Amino acid sequence: MSQNIFEQGLPKTTANFVALSPLTFIERTASIYPDYPAVVHGNIRRDWATTWERCRRLASALEKRGIQPGQTVAAMLPNIPAMFEAHFGVPLAGCVLNTLNIRLDADAISYMLEHGEAKAVLVDPEFADTIKEAVSKLTHKPLLIDVADVEFLGEIQGIGEIEYEALLDEGDPDYAYQLPEDEWSAISLNYTSGTTGKPKGVVYHHRGAYLNAVSNIMEWAMPHHPNYLWTLPMFHCNGWCFPWTIAANAGTSICLRKVDPKKIMQLIASENVTHFSGAPIILNGMVNLPAEDKHEFDHPVKVTTAGAAPPASVIAGVEKLGIEVTHVYGLTEVYGPVTVCAWREAWDELPLEERAKLKARQGVRYHMLEALCVADPNTLEPVPKDGETIGEILMRGNNVMKGYLKNPAATEQALEGGWYHTGDLAVWHADGYIEIKDRSKDIIISGGENISTIEVENAIYDHPAVEEAAVVAKPDEKWGETPCAFVKLKMGYGEVTEDDIIEHCRERLARFKVPKNVIFTDLPKTSTGKIQKFVLREEARNQ
Structure with missing residues (x-):
């Protein structure tokens, strides 16, 4: 087959085709802004x-x-x-x-x-x-x-x-x-x-890291020279690619050895922090600080949150502090966040609680993610955009991993059918926004009915005494499984009983979704703040 005219005499050369790498960001920033602050760590101040x-x-x-x-x-x-x-x-x-x-x-x-x-x-x-x-x-x-x-x-x-x-x-x-010859x-x-x-x-x-770093700037509308506080572990998805993002945007990395809500508040004020990221547990910790440890900020502050879906009540609480929340979603296999609950001006007129519920959705794809859908994982047929039909979130694009090291079988399974299979179950709304309902392994099937643990958790979080909540399946002879809730209460509240939480849920949920058991305890977490539900499932089985 002969080449078309646009393929004749127009080869790729080193002048017009270069492998993408985020390493170019730091070279550019250091040459343009050499004396601008790059890193803050205690008394250490280093320029680019x-x-x-x-x-x-x-x-x-x-x-x-x-x-x-x-x-x-x-x-x-x-x-x-x-x-x-x-x-x-x-x-x-x-x-x-x-x-x-x-x-x-x-x-x-x-x-x-x-x-x-x-x-x-x-x-x-x-x-x-x-x-x-x-x-x-x-x-x-x-x-x-x-x-x-x-x-x-x-x-x-x-x-x-x-x-x-x-x-x-x-x-x-x-x-x-030398930059890589192959991106x-x-x-x-x-x-x-x-x-x-x-x-x-x-x-x-290198290509995926480059693109996701740029996407972070675009989705957050991040201006030049942001002051970024490192509340998110850099070991987690390479800090969602933000080391490369901050280099691209000539920002300042404000380091933090250990996550401490009180210290976060202090640094936002003292270092004029404009942006930070983290799991909902970090935001929850800030919301529940004693009044004397909270600060009023005289400058705009923005946070991206991801991980377990943040309860609307937590988002509302953070925004009351004067911090603008952007909800993103992703996984290790896709370089961190790749979807964003892109905001619409019309939603600004809604009451705070309604705005928070909208923000709790995982939203739409990043610019640099090629495709996103909610579909049947076997047939790959997209589910209706009715906000009710549950399917698996599938992704495709340049910011999907190369694969799993030394594990071709797992790589093939994860990328089957030309899509990355996330294992997260969601609904697709009429406006095109996705909303996670559960992990495939976390969904509760009670008497043949699917129960979203996230929906039950959100109802529990509405109780004013609740600081943290997690819901898992507990084996049941009659129903197969029933919801079991694990709850951590806020300091300073009076006695709250299992019946109190159950009655609270009955006012907000269909009866089959109401937890049959409530256990008051501290919740086990991963290093990135995600609640370890596999630990709780084992505890529920032993109750």
């Missing part, structure tokens, strides 16, 4: 010129230490400057960054280091014992690099061959880095939580 130099030094030093392109460099770090720098320095050396979940035990970390074949690990002193134990189980020992964070209050005992700052001194500030090249490795088996290694490529 310094940060860019440190990233190149890191890349150069890793190469000098024998780390080869295509090899893995892991990081067991909280939200500190070294973690931010690793998002550029490691891939500048052609390596793949594996940010480890700092809440995991030595066995889990050891599995990830072995599976990902890590050649080096950046280690914060808080997690030195965990890494030491994890590495002791490995046949091939990685290079350990101590990161002596100035904000760490405990005793620093090094376990590595070299400390981070000394490693940077070995590096060349003018390191002749499909891996930039990072992120492990799933592994609650139903061994964690899966999700591989990101």
Whole structure:
């Protein structure tokens, strides 16, 4: 077949076709805004010129230490400057960054280091014992690099061959880095939580990281030079790609070792924070602070929240603090958030509670996600946009993972039929917005009727004494399953009983959806603030 006229004499060249990589963002920002603030961490204040130099030094030093392109460099770090720098320095050396979940035990970390074949690990002193134990189980020992964070209050005992700052001194500030020739090249490795088996290694490529970083700016209408507070763990989906986003937008990364609602309030005020992100549990903590720990802000503050669907009451509470909430949704397999509850001006006139309910929807696709639908997972037939028919959320686009490392069967299953299968169940509204009703494994089927645990949780959250709530299925001889609620009460309320919560739900739900049991307790959570329902299901079975 002959070429059409637009394919004749018009080849791709280095002048008109370049592999996309988020590493170009920091080079641009450092050249244009070298003296603008890049990183704030306690008393540390670094500009973009310094940060860019440190990233190149890191890349150069890793190469000098024998780390080869295509090899893995892991990081067991909280939200500190070294973690931010690793998002550029490691891939500048052609390596793949594996940010480890700092809440995991030595066995889990050891599995990830072995599976990902890590050649080096950046280690914060808080997690030195965990890494030491994890590495002791490995046949091939990685290079350990101590990161002596100035904000760490405990005793620093090094376990590595070299400390981070000394490693940077070995590096060349003018390191002749090379961007990837192929944008499909891996930039990072992120492990799933592994609650139903061994964690899966999700591989990101440069193209997807680039596009999702840009999408973050677009969906949030983020202006130049934002002040971004790191309440979201950088180890989680590479901080939803925000290290690269902040570099692209010449913003300031305000680091935070540990999430503390009171400290968040203080930093928003003192550092003029304009943006931050996190799971609903972070917002809930801010809403439930004592009055004396809350601040009134004299500047606009915006937050993106994702994870478990935030109850409308929590969204309303945050907006009463003067913080504008944008609800996004995504998964590790899609670089973090890829849908947004895009706001419409007409909704501004609605009462706060109604606005919050609209914001609790997961919304529409990001600009950089090619396609989004709610469909039958077997036939791939889209469900009606009636707000009632439940299907699985399917996605397609450049910001879907390369796949699972060393697991072709799981990769094929997740990407079956040309779509990424999320495992999340949702309805599709007439206006095109999706709304999650449950995870496929969390839906309760009682007497043949489907019960959305999120719907029941939202009803419970409406009770003024409730701080946190989670609903799971409890086996029942008659109905098969019935809803069982786990509730944490707010401090300072009088006695609230199981009957009180049940009666409250009866006023808001169909009778078959009302919890048959209510257990008052603290709720187990992952390091990213998601409630561990598999733990609660086991507890419900044993009741």
